[in-house]
Amino acid sequence: MGAVQVWQIPLTVSSHELQAYLQILADDERIRSQQFRFEADRRRFIAARGRLRQLLGRCLQRPPESLCFEYGPCGKPSLSADSKTSSWQFNLSHSQDLAVCVLAERGRVGIDLEQVRSLKQLAGLCDRCLTEREQSQLAGAERDRAFLQYWTCKEAYLKAIGLGLTQSMQAVEVQLSPPRLLQVPQSAAWQLQLLNLPPGYVGALVIEGEAQPDFYHWQQVQETPPKPR
Template sequence: MTSAHHAPSFDAAGLCPGLYEVSLPDGVPPGTRVWRLDLARASGWREQALALLDAGERQRNARFIHQADADRHALSHAALRCLLGAWLETPAGGLRLSIGAGGKPFLAEAAAAHFNLSHAGGHALIGLSSNHAIGIDLEVIDPNRPIGSLASMLMSSEERACCGTPCSPEAFYRIWTAREAVFKAWGSGLRDDLASWTMLPLQGDAELGVSGPGPMPGPTRLWELSVPAGHAAALALLTLPG
């Protein structure tokens, strides 16, 4: 197995159908890569995907009521395993993924192999980083959701101001994906005090503008990602001690 402290420099072509590398914005540090999985293109790979999952993942997959949700779970988690396996030069099906206290998966065998997964609609995003805790979020921009009411309940006054009046769906999801990505990078999951935090995505190579009722676990930076029309996505990286 190669050292996870080195940048993941493998070629992902051919690992699974429908997997495309995402071009990252300027300023994202070396050692971080992101892929998009087109779930429709990967749909014929379902049986192979299920075979790569461990027993716990297959049990969770069997609990989905709707087949589309089960397929999305199987395909995206199997693609994650393929990417991690290629990075670490180990069989994808043999990786042991565990769940941390905040609900974030991690690899017990390779503590420096940081990864995150998000899926929405017909796509999934998978991010790997060799030297930062990573959080990634993908959302479908749904103009029919009551985003004005959600912003009033869940966002700070500064964030609501950025959403405009009436609340812009694009701006709402831009901020919402930023929040999700940051909390996932921190490994804390969404909190009950969301309206007490302000997380505004800054452009370019800059640290995240963030304030809230508690300390951050470390310097955190945020970028928007280029994704298919009708979606919003964000990448957050947390600098780790040492």
């Protein structure tokens, strides 16, 4: 398996699977799972974190329940000193019943996913989040989808640098075709890729460095050997 892995992960799980995932979560993750208002959101959170732990455990050849996470000033998770037996970085995003995850041996990474939907007050969102050049590219009946594609590109970059939505979206300027970061707060050898997802979803991946990602579906977890340390 490659140095950069991108996984597409379904979040619809059985009650048996849910209980198994709950057992490998850390105490703070279990507490967080209890704070969701809706049961569907709680189940998705547990499934996403449980499957993330399984993937990281395979890469590090560690039991998934033994991994400890720490969180940056803006909430980005990473492997803590207790878990960091390698330089692997990761990022996770989910929307409704689908998640995407990127794992990288080295270099910063960010990933974002959105379900395509009708957006209220789209004009106001565009004014706050898109540059004039980006707004000029929105046209036709696919405006909601195009806005969400821009959003995922910007959010993936901001997650890669650990800032998330604390940074103005307009500080990042994106070209969708071909995908490219035109203007960013922190210069580096960034790659931007649009994700090939099921109908009704858009997503983006940002990688620091020149490594080319390999793409996998969750069903391949049992079919592929873990990455040696």
